[in-house]
Amino acid sequence: MKGVLDRVAIVGAGCCKFGENFLQSRYDLIIDAVYEALEDARIELKDIQAVWVSTQHEMGGASIVSDALKLGNIPISRCENFCSSGTDTFRNACFAVAAGMYDRVLVVGYEKVKDMAVRGLPTPPFGWGGHPILFADAPPVSFAFAATKYMEKYGVDRTPLAKVSVKNHHNGSLTPKAFLQREVTLEQVLSAPLVAWPLGLFDCCGVADGAAAVIITRREIAKSFRDNFITVRGIGLSMSVARPMERPDYEYIGFTETEIAAMQAYEQAGITNPRKEIDCAEVHDCFSITEIINYEDLHFCERGQGWRFINDGISTLEGELPVNMDGGLKCFGHPVGATGLRMIYEIYKQLQGKCERRQVKNAQTGLAHTLGGVPRNSCVVILSN
Amino acid sequence: MAGIIAYGAYVPKYRLSRDLIAHAWNSSSIGGEKAVAGYDEDTVTMAIEAATDCLATNPSSLVDGLFFASTTAPYKEKLCSTLMATVLDLRRDIITSDFSNSLRAGTNAFKAAIDAIDSKTAKQILVAATEARLGAAQSEFEQNSGDAAAALLFGHANTIANIVGSFSVSDEFTDNWRMERDTFVKSWDSRFANVYGYTSSISGAVSVVLEKYNFTPKDFAKLVLYANNPREQADMAKKLGFDTKTQLSDPLFTTVGNAGAALAPLMLIAALEQSKAGDRILWVSYGEGAHAFILEVTPDIAKMKGRRGVKYYIDSKTMLPTYQKYVQFRELMTTEEAKVFPSPSSIPLFWRDKKSFLAFYGSKCKRCSLIMHPVQRICYRCHSKDEYEEVKLARSGKVFTYAEDYLADVPVLPQISATIDLDDGTRVFLRLSECEAQNPSDPPRKIGMPVEMTFRKLSDTSGFRNYYWKAKPPRGGIA
Numbered sequence: 001m002k003g004v005l006d007r008v009a010i011v012g013a014g015c016c017k018f019g020e021n022f023l024q025s026r027y028d029l030i031i032d033a034v035y036e037a038l039e040d041a042r043i044e045l046k047d048i049q050a051v052w053v054s055t056q057h058e059m060g061g062a063s064i065v066s067d068a069l070k071l072g073n074i075p076i077s078r079c080e081n082f083c084s085s086g087t088d089t090f091r092n093a094c095f096a097v098a099a100g101m102y103d104r105v106l107v108v109g110y111e112k113v114k115d116m117a118v119r120g121l122p123t124p125p126f127g128w129g130g131h132p133i134l135f136a137d138a139p140p141v142s143f144a145f146a147a148t149k150y151m152e153k154y155g156v157d158r159t160p161l162a163k164v165s166v167k168n169h170h171n172g173s174l175t176p177k178a179f180l181q182r183e184v185t186l187e188q189v190l191s192a193p194l195v196a197w198p199l200g201l202f203d204c205c206g207v208a209d210g211a212a213a214v215i216i217t218r219r220e221i222a223k224s225f226r227d228n229f230i231t232v233r234g235i236g237l238s239m240s241v242a243r244p245m246e247r248p249d250y251e252y253i254g255f256t257e258t259e260i261a262a263m264q265a266y267e268q269a270g271i272t273n274p275r276k277e278i279d280c281a282e283v284h285d286c287f288s289i290t291e292i293i294n295y296e297d298l299h300f301c302e303r304g305q306g307w308r309f310i311n312d313g314i315s316t317l318e319g320e321l322p323v324n325m326d327g328g329l330k331c332f333g334h335p336v337g338a339t340g341l342r343m344i345y346e347i348y349k350q351l352q353g354k355c356e357r358r359q360v361k362n363a364q365t366g367l368a369h370t371l372g373g374v375p376r377n378s379c380v381v382i383l384s385n
Numbered sequence: 386m387a388g389i390i391a392y393g394a395y396v397p398k399y400r401l402s403r404d405l406i407a408h409a410w411n412s413s414s415i416g417g418e419k420a421v422a423g424y425d426e427d428t429v430t431m432a433i434e435a436a437t438d439c440l441a442t443n444p445s446s447l448v449d450g451l452f453f454a455s456t457t458a459p460y461k462e463k464l465c466s467t468l469m470a471t472v473l474d475l476r477r478d479i480i481t482s483d484f485s486n487s488l489r490a491g492t493n494a495f496k497a498a499i500d501a502i503d504s505k506t507a508k509q510i511l512v513a514a515t516e517a518r519l520g521a522a523q524s525e526f527e528q529n530s531g532d533a534a535a536a537l538l539f540g541h542a543n544t545i546a547n548i549v550g551s552f553s554v555s556d557e558f559t560d561n562w563r564m565e566r567d568t569f570v571k572s573w574d575s576r577f578a579n580v581y582g583y584t585s586s587i588s589g590a591v592s593v594v595l596e597k598y599n600f601t602p603k604d605f606a607k608l609v610l611y612a613n614n615p616r617e618q619a620d621m622a623k624k625l626g627f628d629t630k631t632q633l634s635d636p637l638f639t640t641v642g643n644a645g646a647a648l649a650p651l652m653l654i655a656a657l658e659q660s661k662a663g664d665r666i667l668w669v670s671y672g673e674g675a676h677a678f679i680l681e682v683t684p685d686i687a688k689m690k691g692r693r694g695v696k697y698y699i700d701s702k703t704m705l706p707t708y709q710k711y712v713q714f715r716e717l718m719t720t721e722e723a724k725v726f727p728s729p730s731s732i733p734l735f736w737r738d739k740k741s742f743l744a745f746y747g748s749k750c751k752r753c754s755l756i757m758h759p760v761q762r763i764c765y766r767c768h769s770k771d772e773y774e775e776v777k778l779a780r781s782g783k784v785f786t787y788a789e790d791y792l793a794d795v796p797v798l799p800q801i802s803a804t805i806d807l808d809d810g811t812r813v814f815l816r817l818s819e820c821e822a823q824n825p826s827d828p829p830r831k832i833g834m835p836v837e838m839t840f841r842k843l844s845d846t847s848g849f850r851n852y853y854w855k856a857k858p859p860r861g862g863i864a
Contacts, residue, residue, distance in 0.1 A: 144788030245814035
């Protein structure tokens with residue numbers, strides 16, 4: 001299954017400042033991200049032929065983007081797929097370009113959550129199980145299940161998990177647009193209040209407002225926009241067969257969704273040794289444990305070695321395979337609909353060498369990975385310069 | 386002749402020392418402890434526990450009727466007996482009825498069951514009396530009351546005790562009461578109630594039943610006598626001519642408390658647990674009159690060995706550490722609203738899936754034998770479509786993995802959720818009840834922990850009571 005996606009290139013990207021943006025409406029977030037992308041691509045709004053919108057929580061999200069930009073009379077669609085909404089929306093837009101239907105497509109993801117006095121993420125009607133008693137346990141619980149099993153299986157304590165948070169807080173401190181820009185110590189992480197044992201406050205990503213956007217075109221005409229365009233090399237997407245907590249025989253060791261999505265993307269991109277061939281990665285660190293398991297599922301290391309991967313410093317900015325250079329979901333913030341596109345924004349900038357203090361040397365191929373649901377799905381995107 | 390085929394009891398795990406209540410209000414303690422329903426329990430869930438104990442060896446398909454008795458039913462309008470019958474997986478062609486509004490709601494239901502058996506309109510009737518009454522803060526009743534349930538299966542064959550006689554009196558009297566909107570039990574002057582209510586009704590019923598069936602107090606091994614407290618019980622027994630040292634039943638006052646409509650049946654079960662074949666028991670309940678029943682224990686009483694009953698449940702307990710914890714459990718204080726997204730419930734959703742969620746069934750694939758819960762039309766493993774049979778799931782299993790949620794919207798934190806492997810191999814996702822949080826720096830201690838299933842209240846989301854099954858460590862096991 002060789003991909004058709006390498007016919008597609010990114011020629012512009014934008015991202016607003018993520019955080020508790022009490023001064024900004026959902027429209028402001030969208031406008032900031034989209035206009036930065038347009039300026040980056042050196043085109044105007046009127047040049048856009050079609051729009052794909054990613055938002056998880058807002059029904060009618062396509063019309064919100066139209067309202068924000070006063071953009072009409074062209075196709076605008078919304079796509080939703082849990083926390084993979086951003087990457088999957090990007091994937092669908094890429095198909096439209098690869099098919100030759102459009103030359104200038106805007107992909108924008110946003111989420112406005114801080115207008116509500118609630119913590120955590122919104123819950124769909126009847127909970128995540130679609131039934132009031134297949135309950136709506138908060139996401140930390142679902143991922144704590146994996147942490148508990150991981151700790152038992154490999155005999156590790158909460159320390160490697162905490163090290164992921166320390167690393168991502170350090171990276172966040174180097175990222176001006178990140179929500180959380182303060183370093184934390186291992187002791188702070190370990191002694192923080194519990195959210196869902198074994199996960200504490202610093203094991204959980206920051207829920208934030210935010211929007212991110214990219215502009216894509218056919219690769220063969222990308223040079224007319226800019227010299228340093230970024231090529232899409234592969235995108236994989238996988239949905240699991242059932243919720244992990246009820247899936248018969250599921251061992252809770254690794255998230256199958258990620259592994260399958262990664263294999264699809266690696267095959268399209270011709271990647272056989274991800275540890276060597278991927279120069280930097282933005283992965284779904286919704287919780288500290290998730291990043292450790294991601295290392296294993298993405299084949300950055302062997303099964304059961306993820307905790308050593310973080311202990312040995314392999315994923316730091318100076319390490320062999322830097323992960324979550326911009327602070328990840330943990331510190332950049334996690335407005336669900338925007339997250340996948342925020343990752344693509346960061347990889348795009350890394351591959352163009354524009355990341356200043358957090359720049360990875362000689363980054364040529366990067367990976368963006370989202371994990372959606374409890375979890376249920378994963379989307380993996382491979383980009384090269 | 387109608388009789389009791391089996392009994393079952395339930396006393397919640399949690400107990401509150403009356404000294405803690407007294408300490409909270411700087412008042413004097415009446416001593417002992419009271420049983421306190423957990424925050425996820427109500428009279429229906431307690432009744433189901435007692436009924437499950439009662440039906441342990443009796444096929445539920447033989448039950449022809451179910452009566453629910455309580456003054457503290459979760460609903461003013463809507464039967465609890467139909468809900469119980471569905472959870473207990475009884476047949477549809479049975480009679481169901483709720484008895485309420487009186488301390489003798491329990492024995493009213495028993496009387497109706499006995500009459501139905503005697504008149505041959507039913508062969509077996511299950512009756513559950515259950516209570517969780519609240520006393521106002523600082524009141525004597527706050528210390529006095531306790532929560533519990535008792536279930537008796539009535540029939541005419543294979544009985545452990547036969548009802549050889551009964552007599553009832555009906556008296557208009559306002560002793561304890563609650564009006565339409567009252568949460569807490571009210572009472573008038575206790576001396577007035579004792580003399581003209583309790584004493585008058587009890588002696589009226591007992592004197593006639595003894596005379597009618599030609600017995601004297603000496604003919605009884607036990608007097609099982611409802612009373613508001615031990616002194617009232619002893620005084621009454623003496624007046625009736627019984628020896629308080631050898632004949633009087635345990636009023637369960639220091640261990641359970643006044644469990645209202647469930648108290649007399651609970652005391653009877655405690656007495657039956659210590660009875661032998663041939664024992665004669667006089668069983669007397671009270672409430673706007675009184676019922677007196679004469680029972681004779683049969684050799685089949687030996688079959689009740691291994692039943693949980695009252696003793697097992699009284700002996701396995703966890704003391705609440707503070708009065709505040711009791712306030713939290715019974716939701717007696719208005720607390721800050723949880724800052725979580727509202728997630729509505731739905732009556733059609735519950736109704737449609739009642740086999741899965743109330744009776745706790747799963748689907749077993751006819752091709753590959755995989756069992757899934759809730760019932761699934763397409764098999765996860767072999768993808769067979771609509772080739773399954775509905776099967777009752779195992780009621781015990783082991784924790785596979787778990788999490789302890791400190792931000793959940795429930796009265797007592799953390800809320801512990803788990804993935805569980807049932808003994809029949811089914812993987813289910815449930816919350817844990819009656820389970821303490823672990824030390825955060827310890828390794829995962831609950832993986833592999835044995836659990837049993839228990840039917841519990843989840844919430845009152847969307848204005849009706851949402852119930853589902855939870856898992857809990859066996860009582861007296863790891864907590």
